[in-house]
Amino acid sequence: MKKIFVFGMTSLLLWACNAATSEMTTATDTEAALSGGQSAVVDDESAKDVVKIAAGSPDHTTLVAAVKKAELVDALSNAGPFTVFAPVNAAFDKLPAGTVDNLLKPENKEKLQDILQYHVYVGSLNTNLMQDGQILNQVNGGNITISKDAEGKIKINNSATIVASIPASNGIIHVIDAVLLPPAN
Amino acid sequence: MYISLPKLMASVAFTAVTAGALFSCKPKGAEAAVSGDAAAKAYVAPGKYDEFYNIVSGGFNGQIGIYGIPSGRLFRIVPVFSVSPESGYGYSEETKPMLNTSHGFVPWDDLHHIALSQTNGEHDGRWAFANGNNTPRLARIDLSTFRTSEIIEIPNSAGNHASPFITQGSEYVVAATRFSVPLEQNADVPINTYKENFKGSVSFISVDQKTGGMNLAFQIRTPGVNFDLSRAGKGKSHGWFFFSCYNSEKANTLLEVNASAKDKDFIMAVNWKKAEEYLRAGKAKKESVRYAHNVYDENSHTATSTIKNEVLVLDPKDCPDMVYMIPCPKSPHGTDVDPSGEYIVGSGKLAALIPVFSFTKFQQAIANKSFDGDYDGIPVIKYEAALHGEVQKPGLGPLHTEFDANGNAYTSFFVSSEIVKWNLKDLKVLDRVPTYYSIGHLSVPGGPTSKPHGKYVIAYNKITKDRYLPTGPELTQSAQLYSIEGDKMKLILDFPTTGEPHYAEAIPASLLRDKQRKIYKIEENTHPYVAKGEGQAKVVREGNKVHVYMTAIRSHLTPDNIEGVRVGDEVYFHVTNLEQDWDVPHGFAIKGANNAESLIMPGETQTIKFVPDRVGMYPFYCTDFCSALHQEMQGYLRVSPAGSNVPLAYSTGTNKPASTSKGDTTKKAATKP
Numbered sequence: 001m002k003k004i005f006v007f008g009m010t011s012l013l014l015w016a017c018n019a020a021t022s023e024m025t026t027a028t029d030t031e032a033a034l035s036g037g038q039s040a041v042v043d044d045e046s047a048k049d050v051v052k053i054a055a056g057s058p059d060h061t062t063l064v065a066a067v068k069k070a071e072l073v074d075a076l077s078n079a080g081p082f083t084v085f086a087p088v089n090a091a092f093d094k095l096p097a098g099t100v101d102n103l104l105k106p107e108n109k110e111k112l113q114d115i116l117q118y119h120v121y122v123g124s125l126n127t128n129l130m131q132d133g134q135i136l137n138q139v140n141g142g143n144i145t146i147s148k149d150a151e152g153k154i155k156i157n158n159s160a161t162i163v164a165s166i167p168a169s170n171g172i173i174h175v176i177d178a179v180l181l182p183p184a185n
Numbered sequence: 186m187y188i189s190l191p192k193l194m195a196s197v198a199f200t201a202v203t204a205g206a207l208f209s210c211k212p213k214g215a216e217a218a219v220s221g222d223a224a225a226k227a228y229v230a231p232g233k234y235d236e237f238y239n240i241v242s243g244g245f246n247g248q249i250g251i252y253g254i255p256s257g258r259l260f261r262i263v264p265v266f267s268v269s270p271e272s273g274y275g276y277s278e279e280t281k282p283m284l285n286t287s288h289g290f291v292p293w294d295d296l297h298h299i300a301l302s303q304t305n306g307e308h309d310g311r312w313a314f315a316n317g318n319n320t321p322r323l324a325r326i327d328l329s330t331f332r333t334s335e336i337i338e339i340p341n342s343a344g345n346h347a348s349p350f351i352t353q354g355s356e357y358v359v360a361a362t363r364f365s366v367p368l369e370q371n372a373d374v375p376i377n378t379y380k381e382n383f384k385g386s387v388s389f390i391s392v393d394q395k396t397g398g399m400n401l402a403f404q405i406r407t408p409g410v411n412f413d414l415s416r417a418g419k420g421k422s423h424g425w426f427f428f429s430c431y432n433s434e435k436a437n438t439l440l441e442v443n444a445s446a447k448d449k450d451f452i453m454a455v456n457w458k459k460a461e462e463y464l465r466a467g468k469a470k471k472e473s474v475r476y477a478h479n480v481y482d483e484n485s486h487t488a489t490s491t492i493k494n495e496v497l498v499l500d501p502k503d504c505p506d507m508v509y510m511i512p513c514p515k516s517p518h519g520t521d522v523d524p525s526g527e528y529i530v531g532s533g534k535l536a537a538l539i540p541v542f543s544f545t546k547f548q549q550a551i552a553n554k555s556f557d558g559d560y561d562g563i564p565v566i567k568y569e570a571a572l573h574g575e576v577q578k579p580g581l582g583p584l585h586t587e588f589d590a591n592g593n594a595y596t597s598f599f600v601s602s603e604i605v606k607w608n609l610k611d612l613k614v615l616d617r618v619p620t621y622y623s624i625g626h627l628s629v630p631g632g633p634t635s636k637p638h639g640k641y642v643i644a645y646n647k648i649t650k651d652r653y654l655p656t657g658p659e660l661t662q663s664a665q666l667y668s669i670e671g672d673k674m675k676l677i678l679d680f681p682t683t684g685e686p687h688y689a690e691a692i693p694a695s696l697l698r699d700k701q702r703k704i705y706k707i708e709e710n711t712h713p714y715v716a717k718g719e720g721q722a723k724v725v726r727e728g729n730k731v732h733v734y735m736t737a738i739r740s741h742l743t744p745d746n747i748e749g750v751r752v753g754d755e756v757y758f759h760v761t762n763l764e765q766d767w768d769v770p771h772g773f774a775i776k777g778a779n780n781a782e783s784l785i786m787p788g789e790t791q792t793i794k795f796v797p798d799r800v801g802m803y804p805f806y807c808t809d810f811c812s813a814l815h816q817e818m819q820g821y822l823r824v825s826p827a828g829s830n831v832p833l834a835y836s837t838g839t840n841k842p843a844s845t846s847k848g849d850t851t852k853k854a855a856t857k858p
Contacts, residue, residue: 037602037619037621037622038602038622038623038648038650040651041650041651042651043650043651074601074602074619075581075600075601075602078599078600078601078602078622078623078648079599079623079647079648080600081441110578113578117537117581122445122534122535122582122600123441123442123445124441125442129439129442135446137445137448137515137535139535139537139581139600140537141536141537141538
């Protein structure tokens with residue numbers, strides 16, 4: 001079953017605040033410009049990074065909201081390279097009712113970070129580089145296991161299937177149909 | 186399965202998505218803003234001095250940059266492994282041997298790390314050492330002249346990355362190879378025989394405490410890992426060296442994946458005092474190698490390059506208790522030792538925590554034989570047995586750690602682009618500040634010594650994107666200065682750097698300022714082609730070589746009219762700067778020279794080789810604005826056809842037009858057959 005995802009252009013509105021970070025200073029201006037992180041860099045010419053690609057996908061609004069809540073936007077706008085396993089909205093919907101809302105609460109930020117970082121590997125791996133039985137150590141410190149069948153279908157932790165892959169300027173996004181839950185430790 | 190973005194976009198209706206406040210313009214918190222007194226903190230008034238010298242590596246520019254802290258002002262670029270047309274370094278006959286290697290003249294390298302000399306664990310302001318990461322080399326820079334004094338090539342090495350870290354008494358500077366390689370005698374092997382044929386080498390270069398002279402004392406042969414960084418023990422751990430290793434998987438391809446397979450790599454601990462004992466006991470084997478050792482002599486103003494052919498090698502198999510492996514999570518990058526020498530901080534760049542090892546516990550683990558097997562015969566210490574504790578969830582991508590004098594550590598995080606301050610004892614995170622962007626190394630003045638000077642932490646960033654006025658695809662490299670005087674780190678200055686800044690050290694200005702050399706004494710000049718006064722200026726022919734013993738003083742060159750040079754000659758302009766006055770260099774350049782100018786300090790002699798390619802008149806002049814009549818400081822070289830019988834002649838001030846001349850006072854040149 002192949003699902004099609006839309007990765008629309010991020011709207012111009014996103015960068016409506018450019019002026020705040022790129023203004024010229026005068027001799028009497030001793031205050032630094034208020035700075036965002038790398039995600040705030042104004043650049044519509046370069047290829048999109050993993051965050052900008054995800055932000056343009058209507059099927060990843062839950063993931064993007066979570067990444068923002070977990071304050072991982074700047075980190076994932078970094079040079080990387082990252083392999084991001086990106087669960088679609090429907091994958092989050094499969095979780096027990098209230099799970100996502102609960103994770104998005106400020107007091108659960110660390111837990112949310114842990115889950116999201118479990119979806120990121122430092123290193124850019126396309127599916128050709130993935131092998132059956134391969135173990136990857138994720139950003140949160142936990143391991144995931146790759147399985148690859150004869151047709152080349154790839155599953156993560158025997159639960160989430162890679163349904164599409166999109167190269168990004170700072171790595172690659174593999175769209176998956178289930179949320180990966182870090183093993184308790 | 187693999188769907189490209191354009192295909193996806195073409196296959197569905199386009200929907201613009203409002204990503205909400207993803208890129209909203211609110212600052213990341215108060216720390217992102219600079220407080221009102223920041224400008225005052227970084228401001229050094231005109232004519233006033235900075236508090237610290239910042240000795241900053243220049244990466245792929247092969248040089249060292251000297252900056253002032255807190256102003257961030259650039260004072261000097263010191264060429265080390267790369268030629269410098271500014272000074273003629275690597276172009277002049279005297280300095281070319283500095284860049285000689287067993288591969289011949291290598292005029293470039295990738296300079297990553299700085300180690301300032303120490304006495305009793307404190308900065309002493311004698312020398313800076315720097316590594317050449319590509320064609321493995323180690324350099325020493327004299328901090329009274331800010332010039333490169335010595336370069337030694339490292340044999341059996343390939344990528345001298347874990348270098349030049351230094352012991353607390355400057356006994357040794359180390360050079361550990363990033364790439365393991367087959368040994369030099371048997372290098373022609375299939376690459377996929379890595380596991381059996383490739384070996385690592387850790388070189389100990391001893392330092393003569395009087396002269397600074399370097400000597401490749403011995404090497405330790407190690408398993409075929411990649412060495413990344415290193416630190417010497419100090420205080421209670423003096424006598425030990427710690428090296429971070431990655432690729433304990435021994436992969437020889439696609440390390441991006443294959444060197445990250447294991448949960449833990451190692452910090453390799455070397456007991457170098459033990460190694461010295463084994464050396465004295467004759468345990469070392471002599472191996473045949475080939476490396477260059479280049480030394481610059483300040484009296485003759487000339488470098489000599491010597492090719493050496495032997496190295497003493499200690500094998501841990503023959504030397505028990507000399508080397509141990511401490512497991513360290515996920516491809517450790519920095520391995521940093523705190524000022525007391527008790528704590529060794531490993532920064533696994535892919536790890537979600539920072540392990541801090543205790544030297545005391547490590548010693549106990551050895552005594553109790555708390556081993557977890559061995560790695561190629563080297564005992565592996567049990568992780569928990571050497572562990573003081575772990576800093577949990579400190580940030581993403583820890584790289585390097587520096588220290589202040591109050592028991593705090595400052596770790597750089599590349600992925601999360603921040604500096605995190607944490608306490609060494611309880612391992613609690615105390616503060617974090619963003620860097621703009623993607624910090625690599627960081628430096629606290631005196632941070633690697635037993636007595637940190639503190640006050641600032643300087644971030645050396647890998648990405649600047651929108652931080653400065655853009656200059657096309659290639660943007661400036663940068664550093665950022667933070668005050669660490671309060672509980673909270675405060676950003677006070679961005680400043681651009683020349684070349685990519687990797688590691689840097691900062692040293693109090695008081696340790697260097699008053700010992701700066703101002704001139705070279707002309708009477709101490711032993712250059713074989715010196716002219717110690719205009720009376721000694723001359724031109725001498727030796728076959729097709731023509732040696733011009735030239736002097737420079739405000740505002741003329743002697744001789745300034747030279748005739749009798751022929752096509753096919755090699756002309757050597759040995760220019761002695763007769764000035765004995767600080768900050769009055771003269772330069773020398775001649776039209777069509779296939780090298781560079783030379784810039785000659787007061788009392789110094791430097792030589793530019795010039796091979797005229799055609800008959801003609803070749804003007805030469807002083808390139809450094811030296812005086813009000815600098816523009817008059819010039820001369821002519823007449824080049825005649827091969828076989829011409831124009832006599833060799835030279836003069837200054839006398840070779841006037843025939844109509845007004847009382848006679849030809851031009852001296853006839855001495856001619857050697």
